[in-house]
Amino acid sequence: MKCPFCGSFEGQVLDSRPIEHTSAIRRRRQCNQCNKRYTTFERPEEVSVMVIKSDSRRENFDRKKLWEGIARACEKRPVASETIDKIVSEVESELSDYIMEVPSSVIGEKILQKLLDIDAVAYIRFASVYNKFADIDAFMQELKKLKKEHDKKNKK
Ligand SMILES: [Zn+2]
Known part of the structure; x- marks a missing residue:
């Protein structure tokens, strides 16, 4: 140096x-x-991880795209852009467990886990974008579950 x-x-x-x-x-x-x-x-030299999409197409891991996806889910929600930075950085560093390829569903799940702690609405939005829910019934069930948890928390 x-x-x-x-x-x-x-x-x-x-x-x-x-x-x-x-x-x-x-x-x-x-x-x-x-x-x-x-x-x-x-910083370690940019390790390019390939993301395997659900239709088995592959694309380069794109930090910016991830950021924008989360930001969209957090639109008009009380989530600071620093928080989004943090989520992206955490997910990115967790991806170092995967040498070359990572299924997009793994990335989606990681983001969802983090959003759940931060903002329920952002979580639901992100989940719906990432097709976490197979159908509308599963989506409604998840909503109900969240609402119940939310009410429980508010009662305390
Ligand atoms: Zn000197």
Whole structure:
């Protein structure tokens, strides 16, 4: 790593720590030449994961597309864009369990799990977009279940 102050390549790492919810690492370094300290952020090289769609077509994992899908589900809901960032980053880092390919249903499920804790309406919207529900009856059942849970929570 080149020192930003004197340009020397001689340096040492003082401290390494992962950044929460991401696969990035923050390193505190010191230059051996000028002894100045600086911080670097390292990310693994973009690993391109192929997403297997339900019709078995494949496409590159697209962070932006995922973000927009979640944002659409959260439209006019009290969900901050930072929260959406966090969901996307978490899902992305969880995908490192999959080397080359991941079924789109796995990504959908991961997002749903996170949305359920955040906003029930956004959850339902996202679920309907991702065709989680085989038919309208299953959808209505899920709605009823959520409403019951919601009422229970409000009663307390
Ligand atoms: Zn230096």
